[in-house]
Amino acid sequence: MTTTIDRARTGVDGAGLRVGDVSWSVEGALIVDGVNVSVAPGTVTGLLGPNGSGKSSLLRAIAGISRPDRGSVSLGGQDLLTMRRRDRARRVAVVEQETTTDVPLRVFDVVLLGRTPHKPADNDEQTALDALGTVGLRHFAERDWHTLSGGERQRVHLARALAQDPELLLLDEPTNHLDIHYQLTLLANVSNLGVTSLAALHDLNLAAAYCDQVVLLDGGRVVASGTPEDVLVPDTIRRVFAVECDVHRHPRTGRPVLMFSPISEEVAAKREP
Incomplete structure (x- = not known):
């Protein structure tokens, strides 16, 4: 599948990610310890490591959800940590492991939330529909969100993130709840978008198949980084x-x-x- 979402701002304007010496602790426990990561524009990097290695915590720090104790995070040379929340939301989209709501919503309404940082814009509805098409769920637009399976919800969340038209896509275990067909389809879509992407993954074979480079964490530190062939x-x-x-x-x-x-x-x- 291909997307008709406008990618004029992505993958061609030098919007690479640079994470410099980022550390983050909780109640004195060091969770992320001096991490350095670089993701070239338009490429996909897999963030790997055992449970508790700091993958999700690092993604949250990069996204601005959690404020790191020290370090720098920049996208295309601009500081993400000091950027206004709305401005950051126009550039960075996040797909978390579990996101739910008790509010009755159509699938289309959930995806349209991705347009919030850009509103008002004439193409909001079409962009949302295109994003649903990218994940193969355009025919689900009028479905009740609460009737979806876990895997279908995960694909809708990816569509919502794509509707943001981001320069940086952060994904935390995006293949959770998906059967093998949609695991492969989702990661193939991500790799073909031309959007700078960083994805935390448990499955090393999926990372080897679809990532341009991988970063391996253990105990909150980078223990290896490079191509899948070099690291795995x-x-x-x-x-x-x-x-x-x-x-x-x-x-x-x-x-x-x-x-x-x-x-x-x-x-x-x-x-x-």
Whole structure:
């Protein structure tokens, strides 16, 4: 599927993301520790790591939802941390893991919320419909939000984010609740948008298949970054995720395909304190 949303501002104006030495703590516990990340304009970066590694916290800091203790975040050379909320919402869209509401809404109304930072604009309704078309749900426009499955809601939230016409798209586990067909379709859509994107992902194979680069977090710190081929290697996977890993090549795409098995008893013994 392709989108008819106007991308004149995205991927071609130098709107790359730069995260410099960002740290964030909660009640004295350091959650994100001196993280540096660069995402080139129009590319997709996967944010990987085990549970509790700081992926979601870093996304929230970049989005301005949580204020980091120190560090800088810029998009196209402009400081996102000091930017006015409305101005930031015109440039940055977020798809979180779980978002719900008790308010009775049509699917179209949910997607139209993405146009709020730009209102009033003549093309708001058409942009919302185009965004629904991008995720394959244009025929759901008049459906009641509360009748949707979890996977359908996740796709609607992506449409809402696309309706913002963002320069930066932040996604926190966007494939949650989706079956394999829509996992692949959603990430293929994201990779074809030409929008600078940073996505927290659990599935390393999805990251290997669709990300231009990956950043691996552990304990709130970056332990590796680069192309999937450079980062998703057996030694690093064993050290961070405590599993054995064999890496093969996909016969159609040439991308890495990872096969996992439990860590050996010998290695597990060495990891014990």
